[in-house]
Amino acid sequence: MTDGSAEGAGDGTSARRPTLRERRPSGSAMRFDDAEPVTFVLVRHGETAATLARSLSGSGVPGPGLSAAGRVQAARAADLVFRIGRAHWTDLPHPDAVVSSPMVRTRETATIIGRRLGAQVRADRRAQECDFGAWEGLTPDEVDAASPGTFRAWHLDPAVRAPGGESLEDVGERMTALLAELTPDNLGHSIVVVSHVMAIRTALGRLLQAPPSAWRGIRIPPASLTIVRRWADGTVELVCAGTPSDL
16 A cells, blocks of 8 residues: 555455544644644754854854764654654654745755655755854853843843844744745645754744744754744644753
């Protein structure tokens, strides 16, 4: 069988194929129809030198690239993505498309995932990391030492912009616009979006209609998977958030 339906029991009839509602696992989002959502697999890039230094690495510069450890993490993420719809999260469609932030670290991660899936990678600037402006390359402690309280204010108020850069609201708007654009033509499919910690946090927070004060509480480790499903009517199901790819 290749279409997922059950063959007949030898009497010339075919067994009824379970409805979408019947195929949903226990604990999944409650729906009262068989509408198919689009499944977004949001993957954070693997580790870089900036990740280890805990410095702000935004979209103002294209680099850095993945470290040796980051490439290993990206390969593990690719393996986990490949198992979606097969060995893991078996009710979900197997991913068949990859969209990536154009930053070096995300392109490298997406290339590894795309190769594993046999899918082309399409770049979209809306998936790039926050532009940190004058804070680029600094650690949060260095930002706070130069201007006490500003980094905290940026986190607490999504409308506050980094000097010469973006606010969390700016990042969330472009990320959710990207996901909304991808939804109508991809219902019933799984799409991998390779992005960054702030971009994934804000997108998830907005999709779930969580208050901005809650966004910073979402853990998104390097090379982790966050899976969220979106129906055409705007209903959202969070499958997992920040799942490490080495588990």
